[in-house]
Amino acid sequence: MPRYYDGFALPAEMRRSFSVYNRLTLPGIERDVATEPGPPLSGQRLASVVFTESGLVHLSGGSAGITPTDDGDAAVAAAYEAGSVIADQHFAVLHRALTCGDEGADLDDILYPVKVLGLVASPADRPFLRAPEVVNGYSSRWHSVFGGTLSEHARDGVDPGGFGGMHARSAIAGLEGRFALECEVIVAIPSELARLIIGGRGWLYPLPDPILARLRPTVDGR
Numbered sequence: 001m002p003r004y005y006d007g008f009a010l011p012a013e014m015r016r017s018f019s020v021y022n023r024l025t026l027p028g029i030e031r032d033v034a035t036e037p038g039p040p041l042s043g044q045r046l047a048s049v050v051f052t053e054s055g056l057v058h059l060s061g062g063s064a065g066i067t068p069t070d071d072g073d074a075a076v077a078a079a080y081e082a083g084s085v086i087a088d089q090h091f092a093v094l095h096r097a098l099t100c101g102d103e104g105a106d107l108d109d110i111l112y113p114v115k116v117l118g119l120v121a122s123p124a125d126r127p128f129l130r131a132p133e134v135v136n137g138y139s140s141r142w143h144s145v146f147g148g149t150l151s152e153h154a155r156d157g158v159d160p161g162g163f164g165g166m167h168a169r170s171a172i173a174g175l176e177g178r179f180a181l182e183c184e185v186i187v188a189i190p191s192e193l194a195r196l197i198i199g200g201r202g203w204l205y206p207l208p209d210p211i212l213a214r215l216r217p218t219v220d221g222r
Contacts, residue, residue: 016146029092038096040208048097055191065079069122079180116167120181131172135183147166
């Protein structure tokens with residue numbers, strides 16, 4: 001069981017009783033399997049993940065889809081599915097960021113997502129009023145994996161897994177670009193874990209080169 005999540009004070013009625021890995025099927029993303037730290041930070045323009053001592057973890061935005069979204073049902077459905085793709089991108093990078101060190105943490109130590117920002121690419125010459133519907137594709141994926149009212153496991157708006165994937169959100173349309181949707185998210189982890197990560201390997205992922213060089217033998221030797 002996740003040591004940091006289990007040690008954090010949460011109401012019993014809102015505590016997850018399952019591993020999120022049982023609801024998540026992504027290649028190379030498995031519980032209790034150590035991951036390579038990944039490429040170094042050198043050469044990267046931005047960090048993918050920034051840890052803070054408070055336990056708030058900020059992720060850079062991910063995007064999916066290749067064309068802006070119009071009001072047609074087919075276009076909205078495609079952009080909705082893009083949200084699920086982006087959520088899986090974020091699950092994968094969070095898994096790597098949490099497991100690449102020697103803290104013994106993984107996705108099960110995430111307390112909950114805090115805030116989502118969804119940016120919908122849509123025609124600039126006319127209003128687009130379906131942005132919340134599009135961004136629901138991202139939100140519902142979090143609900144399905146961590147628990148929530150939009151979960152694929154929910155019946156009549158009740159997920160037996162609880163509420164661990166529910167979050168605050170903004171959905172904004174009218175952006176230009178060769179994508180359908182971009183989403184960013186802030187998640188919460190126990191502050192104890194955040195301090196261990198920052199003190200042991202810094203606040204950034206990917207890892208700076210000197211940290212990466214130090215950690216690689218540890219990961220390879222597990």
